[in-house]
Structure formats: C-alpha cells, structure tokens
Amino acid sequence: MSDIIQLLPDSVANQIAAGEVIQRPASVVKELVENALDSGATEIKIHIKDAGKTLIQISDNGCGMSPTDARMAFERHATSKISNANDLFAIRTMGFRGEALASVAAIANIELRTKRFEDEVGTFIHINGSEVVTQEPAACNNGTSLQVKNLFFNVPARRKFLKSNSTELKHILYEFQRVALPNPDIAFYLYHNNLALYELSASNQIKRILGLFGKNIGQSLVPVNNQTSIISISGFVGQPKFARKTLGEQFLFVNKRYFRHPYFHKSVLLSFEKLLAPETIPSYFLFFDINPEAIDINVHPTKTEIKFEDDRAIWQIVHAAVRESLGKHNVVPTIDFDQSGNIEIPVAPKPGTEVPIPKIDVDPDYNPFNEKSSGVQGSFKKTELERTNQDNWERLYEKKEFDEGNITSLASNEKDLYSGEESGFSGKKIMQFKGKYILTPVKSGLMVIDQKRAQERILFEKFMEVLKSDSVASQQQLFPQTIELNPVDAALLAEILDDLQSLGFDIREFGGNTFIINGTPGILDNPSPASVIEKLLEEYKNSPIDAKSKVREQVAASLAKAASINYGTELNPEEMSHLIDNLFACETPNYSPDGKPVLSILSLDNIEKSFLK
Known part of the structure; x- marks a missing residue:
C-alpha cells in the first residue's frame, strides 16, 4: 500500500x-x-x-x-x-x-x-x-x-x-x-x-463617540477615569435611564484593541445593580491601558478573545471605577457622612401636600344590636366625616382594594374559561393592578393578564393576517415625519423596508441616513410613528431569527412589541374588556409572539388553601 x-x-x-x-x-x-x-x-x-x-x-x-x-x-x-x-x-x-x-x-x-x-x-x-x-x-x-x-x-x-x-x-x-x-x-x-x-475628522474621544452614534447619546454619558498600578481605565458609561433592551453600544478595548469578555461585561452590569429597569443593558465605552506582558492576544484567529494575567483584580477595579463614576455624577444616591454641616431633614411637608391624620370618634352609647343607636336609624350611608377619614386612611397607606365577591367556584376546566360568555367580559368585574395586569374572575378562579403581552399577541396576529391576505390598509400622515438614524440602524431599516411596506408603512429613503414616514398601518394606533420605528429596530436587533423565510414574521413580532401599550398605561373598564375580548379571539392567546406567557390562572382551590393555614 x-x-x-x-x-x-x-x-x-x-x-x-x-x-x-x-x-x-x-x-x-x-x-x-x-x-x-x-x-x-x-x-x-x-x-x-x-x-x-x-x-x-x-x-x-x-x-x-x-x-x-x-x-x-x-x-x-x-x-x-x-x-x-x-x-x-x-x-x-x-x-x-x-x-x-x-x-x-x-x-x-x-x-x-x-x-x-x-x-x-x-x-x-x-x-x-x-x-x-x-x-x-x-x-x-x-x-x-x-x-x-x-x-x-x-x-x-x-x-x-x-x-x-x-x-x-x-x-x-x-x-x-x-x-x-x-x-x-x-x-x-x-x-x-x-x-x-x-x-x-481627527478629534477627541467624546467627539468620536458622538460622530459614530449620533449627538443624542452625548446627554446620556458619564465619564469614567481610574488609574491603578495594574491598569488604567478611561471612557464613558451611559446613565441607567437611557439603558436599552438590546446590545450594540457596549465596547471594551485593551491597548486600543476591541475585545469581548463576558466576565468584565458582568462587572459593568453589577455596577448598575438596582439602577436599571428589568432586562435593560447600559451603554459603555471603556478603554483599558495595561502592560502588554500581562495579556495574551494570541488566543483566537479574530483576536477578539484576550486572556488577562490577573482578571479578578481587573474585575474589581472595573466594578469600582464604574460605580464611583456613577456616584460622582449623582446617578447613585449617596450620603456624605464627612460633610461639615448637618443633614437637613424637613420637619414638615410642603404646604398643600399634608395628609390629615385620620380621626377616630368613639360613641360610648353605641349598641351594635340596636339599629337606631347613635342616630343611624337603619341607614348605612357614611357621614362626611367618615368619608373623609376613609380617604385619609387610603391616602396614608396608598392601598387599593377590590371586591372579590364576584369570584365564583365552578368547574376548573381551562378550556371552558371563556365558553358560555355571550357578551365576553363586558359584564364581568374587571380591574387593573399596578398599571401592568388586568384581573378578572373566571369559572376556575381569578385570571391575571399581562396587558402589554396581550396587545403584542393581538397586534402580531393582525399583522400576520395582513401579510397573508396582501390587503394593506395604509393611513397617510397629514404631516410626514422624518427620522434620522445612525448608519447601522439606517442599514437595518433599509433591509426590512419592503417587509414594512407589506405591513402598511410608507417609508422612503431621503439620503444621509434620513427617512421620511408618509404612512403607517391602519391598525396601528400610535401618534408617533418615528418612535415606533426606533422601538421596532431595537426589538428587531434583539431577535435571534435570521432565516429569510422567517424575516416577515420576525418584523411583525418586533413591530407588535414596539407598538403595544407600555406598562403603567391606565385603562378604563371598557378598554380592558375590549382587550380581553380581542385576546381570546386570537389563535394563540396564551403566549406572546416571543413565547412568553400572557395570562395566568389563580385557581379558587389555591386561594382557599391560602386561608386555611
């Protein structure tokens, strides 16, 4: 051989x-x-x-x-x-x-x-x-x-x-x-x-960041500067209120070389502990200057993975540097215990903001078995003083109550939750909780609905119907809006422009990363199309789907998330009832387009068990 x-x-x-x-x-x-x-x-x-x-x-x-x-x-x-x-x-x-x-x-x-x-x-x-x-x-x-x-x-x-x-x-x-x-x-x-x-053009660090990511980012940045014998750190971090749900403005450099490092990324995130909204990521541009002998660049062909000789110490330095910077710029609440003066503590609230102390009146002649006692004479109407007192108690403790009397005990078959209701939820007792959840009694107990995810599901299925039927209903803007994007977002919007056209958007490129919004889908109820597009791009970048056959579905899901109501939006009973009716008209009411649960059932059995302890 x-x-x-x-x-x-x-x-x-x-x-x-x-x-x-x-x-x-x-x-x-x-x-x-x-x-x-x-x-x-x-x-x-x-x-x-x-x-x-x-x-x-x-x-x-x-x-x-x-x-x-x-x-x-x-x-x-x-x-x-x-x-x-x-x-x-x-x-x-x-x-x-x-x-x-x-x-x-x-x-x-x-x-x-x-x-x-x-x-x-x-x-x-x-x-x-x-x-x-x-x-x-x-x-x-x-x-x-x-x-x-x-x-x-x-x-x-x-x-x-x-x-x-x-x-x-x-x-x-x-x-x-x-x-x-x-x-x-x-x-x-x-x-x-x-x-x-x-x-x-050649400039300084902050101008370079503004040149790459737009002038709007400038108002959100806080400088970071820390010098130690191990490493020198400089750069900027974004304020927590400007944090976004997508990656894209998180940069780490060592000796002017870009690198990825999940360990140091976590260090930065922990510096923002208890300062960020859920599922948001702050921007940061951090530049490390370190002795080349303390790092190993020859790890990966793309040179984006770097080993550090003392990564634990650097982790602590990064965490402390970012935290210190946030504190210096009043992003982290602090108390200076070394100040010469005394801490000023207001002894009384500002005029017009006082909460009256509730008054408790005791009637020694009151007999609970005598309806005519204390001049009530069978009437259970509250006096003006009693109503005022109740308002004061509620204001003092900021506590909301709801009537559970309508919760009935029937069969717990989940398929029957919505069956047999001829008029939907319009006759049911419905309430909103924390500006986020809708509560309503059903046959098996108490249904809790996430209002934002519910509308995401509703809008997503409507957008998918539009794509399948090719029946585009576009609502033209009386005054077209212009939107200026950074080059990355502009390239992304250009990529999905045809898909947005199929959904009812009328958007034209104007040059220089600027677009004109002439029309929006008829089913979209939002006074600011530009903000919807910005949110859409943010959601789209965060989506893992990349197959060409799934692009339109991905765009529809991202648009549904961008156009849905925000948490904290107050809804009246009619709006809540309409939202629930539309939700249960969907093919998949239980889950949002990205697979998160829309509703949960608190069964009557579990509610009753909690009171048996």
Missing part, C-alpha cells in the same frame, strides 16, 4: 487559513484597516461596493512599503511586527501574525499600490487567487492603497453563504466602529456605493 499523507499546495493551504481569518467582507475591512493603523496613518479611507462583495478599497497615508516588502507582505507568516516568540507578549501593534494579506489574496483579486515618502515611484502588484499576475513600478501617492475585488470568487460555497447586502454592510459598520472608536486622533472616512456613511 502506497503512502497517503501528502503536503497540501500553498494555494489550498492559504484557502484553509483564509477560512479562519476571513469569514465575510467585514473581516477583510478589519484586517486591512488594522494594517493601515500599524503603518502610522493619520487618515484612512474605506470605499465599499455591494457590501464588500464587489469591491473593498482601503487607502491610507502611512509609511508605505518598498518593492521587496510589498511582495513579501503576501507571503504566509511574513510580518514586520515580531521577530521571535518573546515578542508575542509585548505586542502594541494591531497585527502580528502575517496572515491577513495572504488569506485575502487566496480568495480574491487584489491590486496593491504603495509608496514610501523617500521613494520617487511606488509599486503596483496584481494578485489573483494567491498567484502574482503583475509587479511593476507605478506612480502613486504616499502610503498604501489596496483594492479587494470579487471576494470568494474561487470559493463558491463560502460566497453562497454570504447574507444580504444590508446584513453584510451592517457587519462592516460594526467592525468600522471597533477600529474608529479607540483611535480618535485618526481621521476615518467610510463610503458605500459612493455614498458617505461616516466622515470622521
């Missing part, structure tokens, strides 16, 4: 290596921009066509390369960043493996133009699938310009798995943010199909 193990050709080996480093166009942008940063560039321009599938061009004004270096740059494991193994633990550059250009060249058509400041002419190299087609002197600007065309042209299986242009562009924008944020002293320009998405 002959030998069967053999060395792979370089072209095949490069394609395998490319599969680890280059997963999508965004990976190419990341690797090439990091090379531009390492070249000492102060200005980097990125031109994208068709979300990087057709063209990715990165131009910089860095140091450039000699003809020999330009050719060597495309060889595997050829790098100027390190020379021995010890250098791996003293890395300050973004790249160091020498794999990026070789990996990109293996799966694309590349044209390189580069020139050093001291050279009279530059160098042009054309590579197609790892094969050098041309290398010759050429006139070009100082620095380096790389054009990557027809990505994955020789790996059709990989190209087939690329997502839509909007999705791939979104990933490019994410990578752009991760390299632009920690380098505010460098100018960045990003263009897609000749349209400017970002034009960021």
